[in-house]
Amino acid sequence: MRSWREWALAAGRRVRDQLDAASPLQAGVGVAVLVVAARLVVAYTWFWGAKTKHPWLDPPFGWLGGWLEVEAQYNPIPGYPWLVENVLLPNLTFLGWTAFVVESYLAVVLVLGILTRLNGWVATLWGLQISLGNLGAPREPIWSLLPMVVLPLLAAEGRAGRIWGIDAWLREKAAGRWWSWML
Amino acid sequence: MDALNVVPTRGFAAAAVLARFTAGLTWMWMVATRIRDDWLADALRITGRHSSVPGWDRMADWLLAHEAGAGLVLGIIEVTLGLALLFGILTRWSGWATTAYAALWVAVFWAVPKAGPGIPESFPVPIGGWPWLLLPLVLLPAVAAATRAGRWGGVDAALRRWWPRNRIVESST
Numbered sequence: 063m064r065s066w067r068e069w070a071l072a073a074g075r076r077v078r079d080q081l082d083a084a085s086p087l088q089a090g091v092g093v094a095v096l097v098v099a100a101r102l103v104v105a106y107t108w109f110w111g112a113k114t115k116h117p118w119l120d121p122p123f124g125w126l127g128g129w130l131e132v133e134a135q136y137n138p139i140p141g142y143p144w145l146v147e148n149v150l151l152p153n154l155t156f157l158g159w160t161a162f163v164v165e166s167y168l169a170v171v172l173v174l175g176i177l178t179r180l181n182g183w184v185a186t187l188w189g190l191q192i193s194l195g196n197l198g199a200p201r202e203p204i205w206s207l208l209p210m211v212v213l214p215l216l217a218a219e220g221r222a223g224r225i226w227g228i229d230a231w232l233r234e235k236a237a238g239r240w241w242s243w244m245l
Numbered sequence: 246m247d248a249l250n251v252v253p254t255r256g257f258a259a260a261a262v263l264a265r266f267t268a269g270l271t272w273m274w275m276v277a278t279r280i281r282d283d284w285l286a287d288a289l290r291i292t293g294r295h296s297s298v299p300g301w302d303r304m305a306d307w308l309l310a311h312e313a314g315a316g317l318v319l320g321i322i323e324v325t326l327g328l329a330l331l332f333g334i335l336t337r338w339s340g341w342a343t344t345a346y347a348a349l350w351v352a353v354f355w356a357v358p359k360a361g362p363g364i365p366e367s368f369p370v371p372i373g374g375w376p377w378l379l380l381p382l383v384l385l386p387a388v389a390a391a392t393r394a395g396r397w398g399g400v401d402a403a404l405r406r407w408w409p410r411n412r413i414v415e416s417s418t
Binding site: 093203209215 | 254263385
C-alpha cells in the first residue's frame with residue numbers, strides 16, 4: 063500500500079513527464095504577441111482597480127466597502143464572512159490603501175515589463191485572493207474570476223517583460239546574478 | 246526574431262493548459278446558465294438596444310423572433326467549442342474558432358453599459374464597459390490555439406501518438 067506522500071510524488075512526476083513530453087512547445091512570434099497582450103490586459107485590470115477605488119474618492123476607496131459587504135453575504139468559504147466583518151471592514155482604510163498601492167504598482171511594472179516573472183506571480187497571487195473573495199457573489203461567475211489568475215501567470219511564465227519591455231534591457235545586466243529568475 | 250520567442254518552460258506549458266481549461270469552462274458555463282436561467286432573450290434585448298455594432302439591432306430582433314432555434318444553434322456551437330477546449334481536441338482549430346466566436350460577442354457587448362435602461366439587476370453575465378473582463382474571452386483561447394495546448398494532457402497528445410504523420414492531425418493539434 064503506497065503512502066499518500068508516495069502517491070503525491072508519483073502524481074507530480076506524471077504531470078512533469080507529461081509537460082516534458084509535450085515538447086516541442088509552440089512558442090513563436092504569435093505566442094509572444096499574445097503573452098505581451100496578457101501582460102498589458104493584467105496591467106490595465108489593476109489600473110482600473112486602482113482608479114475606481116482610490117483614497118481620494120467620495121466615499122474614500124469607492125466601491126470597496128460596499129463590495130466587501132456583498133462578499134460577506136455570499137462567500138461560501140467557511141470563516142471568510144467573519145474575516146470580512148471583524149477584520150477587513152473595521153480596517154477599511156488600511157485595506158483600501160494596501161489595495162491602491164499594490165494595484166497601482168502592478169499596473170506600472172506590468173505595463174513597462176519590469177521584473178515580470180516576479181511581478182507576474184505577485185499579480186497571480188493578488189488575483190487569486192480577489193477571486194476567492196468574490197466566490198459566490200452575484201454577477202461574478204467563475205469565468206470572470208479565473209482570468210485574474212491565469213493571465214498574470216501566462217505573463218510571468220512566458221517572461222513577457224523580455225518582449226517589448228524593460229526586462230529585455232535588464233536581461234544582460236541580470237545574466238549570472240542571483241536575481242535573474244525575476245525576469 | 247529571437248527576442249520574440251517565449252521561453253518554452255514547464256511553467257509556461259502549465260499556464261497555457263490553464264488558459265485552455267478556462268476558455269473551455271467559460272463556454273460550458275454560458276450554455277449551462279442559459280439553460281438554467283434562460284437569459285438569451287435578455288441578452289439579445291440588451292445588446293440590440295445598446296450595442297454599437299452596425300446592424301446588430303436588426304440581427305438581435307431577428308434572433309429574438311427565432312429565439313428557440315437561435316438558442317439551440319448557439320448552444321451546439323458553444324458546447325462543441327467548450328468540450329473541445331476542455332479535453333484538448335484539435336486545439337489549434339478549436340482554439341482559433343473559439344477566439345473568432347468570442348470576438349464576435351465581445352464586439353457586440355463592447356459598448357453595452359454595465360447598468361442602464363432595460364438591463365435587469367439580476368442579469369447573470371457581467372457585461373460591457375469592462376474591457377478587462379471581455380478581452381480574456383478572446384485572449385485565452387488564442388493562447389490555447391497558438392501554443393497547441395491540447396498536446397499537454399489533452400486528446401491531441403494521443404492523436405499525435407497514434408497518427409504522427411497524418412496531415413490533419415499535424416495541422417490541427
